[in-house]
Amino acid sequence: MRIGELSRLTGASRRLLRYYEEQGLIVPDRGANGYREYDDRYVDRVNQIRGLLDAGLPTRIIKQILPCLDKPRSIHFPDATPEMLALLASERDRLTERIDVLIRNRDAMSEYLTEVARCRALEPGSSH
Amino acid sequence: MRIGELSRLTGASRRLLRYYEEQGLIVPDRGANGYREYDDRYVDRVNQIRGLLDAGLPTRIIKQILPCLDKPRSIHFPDATPEMLALLASERDRLTERIDVLIRNRDAMSEYLTEVARCRALEPGSSH
DNA sequence: CTTGACCATCACATTTATGTGAACGTTTGA
DNA sequence: TCAAACGTTCACATAAATGTGATGGTCAAG
Structure with missing residues (x-):
C-alpha cells in the first residue's frame, strides 16, 4: 500500500509517516516512480510506534527497542x-x-x- | 523556603519552577523584597507535577486536575x-x-x- | 563597603513531534 | 487529453518543556 492508505489505516498523517521514516523507525520500499510502498505489517508497526510515543518514549529510544518488539515472534535471537x-x-x-x-x-x-x-x-x- | 532550596529538594531547576508558576501550576507567595516564598507542601506538589509531566500529561491538563489531587485529603468538595x-x-x-x-x-x-x-x-x- | 551567593525579569535558543503549504511529478478515470 | 487525487521534496511554523545568559536588585559576612 502507499502512504495515503497507511495514513488512513493508522490515523497518522502522511507527514508523520515521513517523519517516522526520517527518524529511522520505519523503512518502506520505494516503487519505480519513487512512491513509498508499505506492506501490511506496517499498520501494526506504526500503531506500536504511536503507542510508545504516546507513552512518552522519545523516537531515538523507540528506534532502539523496536527491533526487539516486532520480530515475528519466535524468531528472536x-x-x-x-x-x-x-x-x-x-x-x-x-x-x-x-x-x-x-x-x-x-x-x-x-x-x-x-x-x-x-x-x-x-x-x-x-x-x- | 526560597527558590534555590526548593530546586535542591525537588531536582527541578529554578528556571523550571518559574515556568511551572508561569503555567499556573504553582502560586508561591512573595516576600517584601519580591522573592518567591514556598512552604513545605510545595516539595510534594512539584514532585507530583513532575510525575504527571513525565507521564505525558501537558501542563494545561495538569493545571486542571491538580486541585483535585492535592487538597489536604478529607477536605475535598x-x-x-x-x-x-x-x-x-x-x-x-x-x-x-x-x-x-x-x-x-x-x-x-x-x-x-x-x-x-x-x-x-x-x-x-x-x-x- | 565590597564580594559572593542569592534573587528577579526578560529574552533568545533548542529539541521533539507535529502542522501547513509551495512547487512539482504520477496515475487514473471521464 | 484534462482534471482530480495522489505522490515527492523542501522549508518554514508551532507548542511544550527546558536551557542559557544578560542585566540588575538584595543580603549577609568579611
Whole structure:
C-alpha cells in the first residue's frame, strides 16, 4: 500500500509517516516512480510506534527497542548486542516506574470522582 | 523556603519552577523584597507535577486536575464544576488506556529479555 | 563597603513531534 | 487529453518543556 492508505489505516498523517521514516523507525520500499510502498505489517508497526510515543518514549529510544518488539515472534535471537540488552532493560525499568506513577495518579483521580459522586448523592435536592 | 532550596529538594531547576508558576501550576507567595516564598507542601506538589509531566500529561491538563489531587485529603468538595469533573473522568480514562499500552510493551520487553537470557544460558561456552 | 551567593525579569535558543503549504511529478478515470 | 487525487521534496511554523545568559536588585559576612 502507499502512504495515503497507511495514513488512513493508522490515523497518522502522511507527514508523520515521513517523519517516522526520517527518524529511522520505519523503512518502506520505494516503487519505480519513487512512491513509498508499505506492506501490511506496517499498520501494526506504526500503531506500536504511536503507542510508545504516546507513552512518552522519545523516537531515538523507540528506534532502539523496536527491533526487539516486532520480530515475528519466535524468531528472536542474538543479533542483540549486550549494550542493546542493557538499554532495553533500563528502559523497561524506567517504563515500570512511569507506570507506577500513572497508576497512582489514576487511582487518586478515581477516588476523587467516586467521592464526589457519593457527596452528590447525599445532597439536598438530589432526589428531585 | 526560597527558590534555590526548593530546586535542591525537588531536582527541578529554578528556571523550571518559574515556568511551572508561569503555567499556573504553582502560586508561591512573595516576600517584601519580591522573592518567591514556598512552604513545605510545595516539595510534594512539584514532585507530583513532575510525575504527571513525565507521564505525558501537558501542563494545561495538569493545571486542571491538580486541585483535585492535592487538597489536604478529607477536605475535598464541590468547588468542582461539572465540566471539570467530566474533564477529570475523561483524562482518567485516557490515562488508563495509556497505562495499558505501557504495560503491554513493558511485558513484551521483559519477555524478550528473559528469552534472550534463557538462550544465553544454553549457549556453548556459557559454562566457562 | 565590597564580594559572593542569592534573587528577579526578560529574552533568545533548542529539541521533539507535529502542522501547513509551495512547487512539482504520477496515475487514473471521464 | 484534462482534471482530480495522489505522490515527492523542501522549508518554514508551532507548542511544550527546558536551557542559557544578560542585566540588575538584595543580603549577609568579611
